[in-house]
Amino acid sequence: MSGAAPFGPGAARTGAIVGDGAAIRARFGLGWPGFRLDVDLALPGRGVIALFGHSGSGKTTLLRCLAGLERAADGYLAVRGELWQDESQRLFVPTHRRPLGYVFQEASLFAHLTVRRNLEFGLKRVPAASRRIPLDQAIALLGIEPLLARLPGRLSGGERQRVAIARALATSPRLLLMDEPLAALDVKRKQEILPYLERLHAELDIPVIYVSHAPEEVARLADHVVLLADGRALAAGPIGEVMARLDLPFAHDEDAFVVIDARVAAHDDAYALTRLEFAGLPLWVPGLGAPVASRVRARVLARDVSLALSERHDSSILNVLPARVVSLDEADPGRTLVCLDVAGTALLARITRRSAAQLGIVPGRDVYAQVKGVALLR
Numbered sequence: 001m002s003g004a005a006p007f008g009p010g011a012a013r014t015g016a017i018v019g020d021g022a023a024i025r026a027r028f029g030l031g032w033p034g035f036r037l038d039v040d041l042a043l044p045g046r047g048v049i050a051l052f053g054h055s056g057s058g059k060t061t062l063l064r065c066l067a068g069l070e071r072a073a074d075g076y077l078a079v080r081g082e083l084w085q086d087e088s089q090r091l092f093v094p095t096h097r098r099p100l101g102y103v104f105q106e107a108s109l110f111a112h113l114t115v116r117r118n119l120e121f122g123l124k125r126v127p128a129a130s131r132r133i134p135l136d137q138a139i140a141l142l143g144i145e146p147l148l149a150r151l152p153g154r155l156s157g158g159e160r161q162r163v164a165i166a167r168a169l170a171t172s173p174r175l176l177l178m179d180e181p182l183a184a185l186d187v188k189r190k191q192e193i194l195p196y197l198e199r200l201h202a203e204l205d206i207p208v209i210y211v212s213h214a215p216e217e218v219a220r221l222a223d224h225v226v227l228l229a230d231g232r233a234l235a236a237g238p239i240g241e242v243m244a245r246l247d248l249p250f251a252h253d254e255d256a257f258v259v260i261d262a263r264v265a266a267h268d269d270a271y272a273l274t275r276l277e278f279a280g281l282p283l284w285v286p287g288l289g290a291p292v293a294s295r296v297r298a299r300v301l302a303r304d305v306s307l308a309l310s311e312r313h314d315s316s317i318l319n320v321l322p323a324r325v326v327s328l329d330e331a332d333p334g335r336t337l338v339c340l341d342v343a344g345t346a347l348l349a350r351i352t353r354r355s356a357a358q359l360g361i362v363p364g365r366d367v368y369a370q371v372k373g374v375a376l377l378r
């Protein structure tokens with residue numbers, strides 16, 4: 001996160017283990033007239049890390065620094081123990097020698113080569129010994145077997161993007177950078193491609209840095225969020241925590257939500273319901289096909305959570321969770337935004353200011369959160 005502890009003495013060269021060997025450490029300062037990127041990040045070395053922020057906040061510039069396409073004069077970058085840049089030692093691994101995949105908004109495939117040839121072309125620069133993801137696995141993961149003989153001109157936008165992602169994966173990157181890979185697609189194509197991205201997440205141990213300004217994509221895919229504004233990291237952390245912070249813009253969005261990682265605990269076939277569990281608490285959702293013990297991700301909108309002082313048993317609301325009020329935001333004259341702690345998981349509730357006053361909602365108060373709706377994301 002921004003402002004993380006300084007790096008230790010960087011005596012290591014490329015390939016040497018630096019730091020804890022599991023994380024990504026990135027520090028870049030660079031600018032142009034009117035813009036300066038200044039970040040110092042400690043990111044997890046696995047899962048999907050979303051770079052989120054308004055247009056012009058510096059997301060692409062940060063991605064380009066990670067790729068080595070921009071060189072910050074004081075830059076430092078270690079990816080899971082491998083040093084890619086350390087200007088204190090004048091160390092800078094050029095882009096073509098970094099084991100990374102880069103997927104852009106629009107797939108740049110060679111128009112005169114079939115999909116298979118495009119994939120094979122991407123592999124040329126990777127020595128056989130470094131190929132950890134067989135081409136066939138990349139093809140299967142993205143479901144592009146039926147497209148292999150086609151020319152890119154005969155693919156839909158979503159198919160082209162799947163080919164571009166498979167091409168990046170087949171190079172066995174140690175880091176996958178994705179710059180708004182779904183931005184050029186319409187809603188239907190986006191929906192088609194998201195499950196493939198989720199599969200990558202579930203099946204490959206490659207950290208993905210994913211630029212997006214679509215909260216729904218971030219909610220579905222990201223484990224960790226870095227919120228950028230004016231070239232600085234305003235916040236960074238697990239998605240469940242960052243989305244619930246009242247000092248950040250997310251929580252003030254009309255569609256503000258939190259993300260809860262849960263586990264399928266049981267199915268109630270008689271009522272077509274499924275009981276999820278998170279932090280030892282039950283969360284009932286409409287019956288799911290997912291097997292017991294599988295992991296799911298749920299989204300709860302702030303406006304779908306109301307508060308009560310007692311555990312009501314005369315209500316139709318299925319999910320009533322014991323919670324403690326952490327903080328309030330009363331900037332809106334009519335509505336109060338409440339951040340709650342539910343057994344260690346953050347939840348947001350948006351209630352009227354009148355209700356907040358009548359119930360005496362103050363930080364530290366024990367309440368019951370009535371959750372009217374839960375959407376499953378994966």
Ligand SMILES: Nc1ncnc2c1ncn2[C@@H]1O[C@H](COP(=O)(O)OP(=O)(O)OP(=O)(O)O)[C@@H](O)[C@H]1O
Pocket residue numbers: 032033035053054055056057058059060061062213
């Ligand atoms: N090579 C460059 N020379 C000068 N200014 C640049 C250069 N590249 C980017 N900028 C400026 O730096 C700022 C950050 O750009 P960047 O593309 O990183 O933002 P972003 O958050 O990715 O935006 P978007 O969501 O619109 O893609 C912008 O003001 C942009 O105009």
